Amino acid sequence: MENMNIKKLAKELNLSVSTVSKALHDSYEIKAETKEKVLALAKQLNYQPNPFASSLRRNSSKTIAVVIPEIAHNFFSLVINGIESIAEELKYHVLIYITHEIPEKEEQIIRHLLNGRVDGILISSSGTSNNNAHYHELVQKGIPFVFFDRANFDVDAPRVTTDDYQAGFQATEHLIKSQCKHFAFLSLSNQMSAINHRKDGFLAALKQYQIEPSHVHIIEAGTDETLSFQIIRDFLQPLPVSLGIFSSVEKLAIQTYHICKEIDIMIPKQLKIISFSNLPTAALLNPALSTLTQPAFSIGKEAALLLFQSIKNKGKIQPITTLPNVVLKSTLFIRESTKM
C-alpha cells in the first residue's frame, strides 16, 4: 500500500494493466462503465501516475526550462510570471536555470538539457555572439527553444524582443530635447543583442541631431557589481556638463543614482538620466526616474506561446515561412529625472 501504481490498481479492479491505462486516458476502446469504475477507484485510492515512467515511455516531459542571466531583477521575474501563466494553463512544469551572466555557465546548462529532460527551452542569452555551438546542438537534437529579450541573431530560432532600436532612439531624442549636451550610454557589454540595438538607436538619434562625436560616451560597465560601480563613478568625475545618461538596464541606473547621492550630483539639474526599467518604484524615486518600460509579462507570455507552438509542431513538416519574430513595444515614461 506504500505507493499506488497502475498494477495494484488493475489488480484491485480485476482488470488488466493495459485496460486501466487506456481507461485513464479515456480511450475509445474502453466502455463508459469500465472507465467510470477505473476513474472512481483511482480517485479513491489517490492514484497518481509515475511521471518518470510516463516520460520515459512517451518521450516527453511536460516540462520546459527557463534559462536567464539573473532572477533578482524585476524584468526577469515579471517575464517568469508571464511564462508561468501559460505553462500553468497547459499543465507544464517550469525549471529555472540561472547563468549569472556567465556564458560558459549558459553553455553548460544548455548542453545538459540536451539529455531530454525538457520539451523546450526559453532563453535570454548571456552568451557572446561568437559562441553559438550549443544552440546549434539544440537544433540538431530537435529541442525547440525560443529567445526572449536577449537573442542570438545568428541562430535560427523564434524570438520575442522589444523595439529596442526605436526605444533607444526615442529616449535619446528625449534627452536631446531636454537640452543635454553630453550623452552617455550605459551598457553591460557589447555582446548582447537587446543592448546593442538600444545603443544603435542611441547613436542614430545623436547622428540625426548632429551631436558632436566627442560628446558621445559609451560606457561598458560590465556585469560585475563592484567593478561597474567603479567604472560609472570614474566616468562621472569630472562630470561632463549637461550630461544625459541613457542606461540600457535598470541596475546601472540604480547604481548611478547611488553614486550621485554619494558624490552629490543633482539629478536632473546636473545630470539627466533615463533607463530601461521595470521598477515598480520608478515614480517614487528621488527624483522620479524616467523609464522605458518593457512589457515584461507579455514577453514571457508570448515567448511561452511560441515555444509551446514549436513543441506541438515538432516532427511535423515545418512550413518554410519566416521564423516567428514577435516584437513588442516598450513604453516611455517621462519623469523628473530628465526634467529641464
Place this chain on the structure above:
Amino acid sequence: MENMNIKKLAKELNLSVSTVSKALHDSYEIKAETKEKVLALAKQLNYQPNPFASSLRRNSSKTIAVVIPEIAHNFFSLVINGIESIAEELKYHVLIYITHEIPEKEEQIIRHLLNGRVDGILISSSGTSNNNAHYHELVQKGIPFVFFDRANFDVDAPRVTTDDYQAGFQATEHLIKSQCKHFAFLSLSNQMSAINHRKDGFLAALKQYQIEPSHVHIIEAGTDETLSFQIIRDFLQPLPVSLGIFSSVEKLAIQTYHICKEIDIMIPKQLKIISFSNLPTAALLNPALSTLTQPAFSIGKEAALLLFQSIKNKGKIQPITTLPNVVLKSTLFIRESTKM
C-alpha cells in the same frame, strides 16, 4: 544514430550494458582500463543518460520544487537565488510553482507533487492555518519539505524564518520614539505566520509603552492589489495625527507611498512609515524608506541546506531531536521616512 543510449554505447564497445553502466558510475567491479575506454567513447559520442529512465529506476529525480506565493517580489527572487546557489552546487534541478497567494492553488500544487516528481519541496505558505491536510500527506508519503518565511506551525517540518517578533517590536519601538501617536500595522492577512509574528511584536511594543488602544490600527489590506489600494486610501482619509505605519510587507509600503503622493500626504512630516523590504532602491526613494530587511539570500540557502539534509537522511532513523528551526536576523535601516 538519432539518439545515443547505453545500449548503442555498449554495442559499440563490445561490452554488456551492465558493464557500461557500472563503468559510468565508477563501480569497483570494473577495471580501470575498461572504465577509461567507456568514458572516452561516451564523451566522444556525446552520450548523456536518459534522466527519466534513471529517475524511474533509482526512484529519485534530482529535482526540488519551490512553491511561492509570487515571484515578482524582491524577497522571493532573492530567496530563489539562494536556493539556486545550493541546488546548482549539488546538481539538483529547481522547479518553480507560483500560488498567486491562493491557498487552493497551493494545495493543488502540493497534491500534484505527491506523485514523486521531486525529491523535496521548499514552501513559503499561502495556506490558511486551518488547512494542513496537504502537508500531512507529504509527511505520509515521505516527501521532505521545508518551510521558509511563511511557515505553518501546526505541521512538523523544518523551518527557516526570521526574528519577526523582535523585528516587529524593534520597528514599532522606533516609531514610538519618533513621536508617533497613532500606529497602524499593514497586514496581508491574519493567516500568515511571519506576518502575525510581526504583528505580535508590534502589539507588544505598543503595550509596553502603554499606547492607548484606540490609537492602534490593524489594517488587513489583503492580497488583491486594487482592493488593498482602496483599503489603505480609506484608512488614510482622514489622516490620524502623527501616524506611524509599520508595513509587514514591501508591497503595501509602496502602495502607501503612491497613495501619499496622490493625496498629498507628506512623509515623514505627516506620516512616518517603516516596512519589511528587500527593495534595492529603498534608500533612493522620496523620502528614503526605513526598512527591516530580511537576509533573503541566506534564507534561501539555509532552507535548501535543510531540505537536502532531509533528502539525504530519508529512510534513515531520525534522531528524536527537535526539528530544525533556523531563525535568522533582519536588519533595521533607519532612513528619512521615519525621521522626526
Place this chain on the structure above:
DNA sequence: TTTAATTACGAAATCGTTTTCGTACACTTC
C-alpha cells in the same frame, strides 16, 4: 448460415536505465 465488422479487453513488448545474481577465469592456500 456464413462472413465481416465491431466492441472491449488482455498479453507482452517497449522506453533506457540500474542492480542483483551468476559465473568463468586466474590465483592463492594447505
Place this chain on the structure above:
DNA sequence: GAAGTGTACGAAAACGATTTCGTAATTAAA
C-alpha cells in the same frame, strides 16, 4: 590438486507507465 578467494564481466529482472497487436464475444451484413 582440491578448495577457497578475488576479479571482471554478462544475463536478466526490475522501475511503472504506454502502446501494439491479438483475440473472444457480440452484432451486423450478405
